[in-house]
Amino acid sequence: MSDLDDFSKTLPKLETVDAEAIPGGLEPGSGSAKLKFGESTGRKKNIPKGLWTKCGKCSELIFDKDLDENLKTCTSCGYHFPISARARLESLIDDGSFKEMDAGMASVDVLKFTGVASYPSKLERYQEKTGESDAVITGVCQMGPHKVALGIMDFSFLGGSMGSVVGEKLTRLIEAGTKGKIPVVIISTSGGARMYEGMFSLMQMAKTCGALAYHADAKLPYISVLTHPTTAGVMASYASVGDLIIAEPGAMIGFAGPRVIKDTTQAELPPGFQTAEFLMDRGMIDAIVPRNEMRDSLIGYLDFLSTGKTKPKARRAAKKKAS
Ligand SMILES: [Zn+2]
Numbered sequence: 001m002s003d004l005d006d007f008s009k010t011l012p013k014l015e016t017v018d019a020e021a022i023p024g025g026l027e028p029g030s031g032s033a034k035l036k037f038g039e040s041t042g043r044k045k046n047i048p049k050g051l052w053t054k055c056g057k058c059s060e061l062i063f064d065k066d067l068d069e070n071l072k073t074c075t076s077c078g079y080h081f082p083i084s085a086r087a088r089l090e091s092l093i094d095d096g097s098f099k100e101m102d103a104g105m106a107s108v109d110v111l112k113f114t115g116v117a118s119y120p121s122k123l124e125r126y127q128e129k130t131g132e133s134d135a136v137i138t139g140v141c142q143m144g145p146h147k148v149a150l151g152i153m154d155f156s157f158l159g160g161s162m163g164s165v166v167g168e169k170l171t172r173l174i175e176a177g178t179k180g181k182i183p184v185v186i187i188s189t190s191g192g193a194r195m196y197e198g199m200f201s202l203m204q205m206a207k208t209c210g211a212l213a214y215h216a217d218a219k220l221p222y223i224s225v226l227t228h229p230t231t232a233g234v235m236a237s238y239a240s241v242g243d244l245i246i247a248e249p250g251a252m253i254g255f256a257g258p259r260v261i262k263d264t265t266q267a268e269l270p271p272g273f274q275t276a277e278f279l280m281d282r283g284m285i286d287a288i289v290p291r292n293e294m295r296d297s298l299i300g301y302l303d304f305l306s307t308g309k310t311k312p313k314a315r316r317a318a319k320k321k322a323s
Helices: 003-010 064-069 085-092 119-128 164-179 195-217 258-265 275-280 289-307 314-323
Strands: 051-053 061-063 099-101 137-144 146-153 184-190 220-229 244-247
Touching: 051 064, 061 064, 064 289, 085 137, 085 146, 099 119, 099 164, 099 195, 119 195, 137 164, 137 289, 146 164, 146 289, 164 184, 164 195, 220 289, 244 275
Parallel strands: 146 184, 184 220, 220 244
Antiparallel strands: 051 061, 099 137, 137 146
C-alpha cells in the first residue's frame, strides 16, 4: 500500500476527495500501472526490477527510461502518469534560471492535530519522502522570452493539500509577480485544503485570490494549469480564476468527488464527468495541452497575453531555442 492510499483512508471527509472516486485512483497510474515487469509474477526472476512500467490505460509495458524522457507520459497512448514538481519544473523553464523563493518555509502544528499519526510526524515523513518542505515550490524563472513567477504543486506531498505554507508561498509569489510586473503561472494538483490546519487552510483560499485580484488590477496575466487531480479548496480558489485555464489530458477536475455528488443529487452522472475534456466542452477550461507541449504552449500564450511587452529580439531568440 502506498503512502497516498494510507493518506486517503485516514482523512476525514473535510475538503478531500476519496481515492475510489477518482478515475484511476488518487495517483494516476497507481494500482495496475505501478506493476513492475520484473515483479509481476514469480516466474520472471531473472528480469531486473524497476526497468519497466505498465501503462494504467493501455497496459503497454514502457521502458522506464523512455517514460522519464517522455515526461512520464505513455509512449503508446499518451496517458499522463504523476510527475514530481521538480521534474515538471525542469521541463518548463530555461536551464538554470529558477530562483526559488521561501524554500525552507514549513508548517507548524497550530491545532495540535492528532489522528492516526500526529501532524508533525506526517510532515516529517513527507518531507523525507519528497525532499520538499511542503506541497508547492515557487520562484521566478525564465521561460523563453518571458520572466515568469512560477508555482508548481506536488501531489506526492500530503496529497498536494493546501495549508498555510502553500497559501503563503503562493501569495508571496503572486505579490512578487505584481511587484515585478511579470505574469504568474501556477500548476495545480491537489486533494483540497489541508484538514490538519483547519480554518487556517480555508483562509488561504481568500488570501491567494486577494493577491491575484491585485495582480489582475495591474493588468498582468495569470495562467492556471490544472493537472490530475485538481479538486476542492484549490479548485474553488486560485486554480479556477486564471485569465487562461488550461489542463492536462484526462485530468480529474472538480470540487467534491463524483460519488459524493451522485449520492447528494441522486442523479446519474454523465459519462466523462469531471474530466478535463468534459469541462473543456462546457467552457470551464480554455485548452487541453499534453505535458510535453506545455512549455511551448505556455510561451505562446504568454506571447499573446503580453503583446508589446517583450522585446522582438528576445522573442526571436526564444523561437530559435525551441526549434
Ligand atoms: Zn498507455
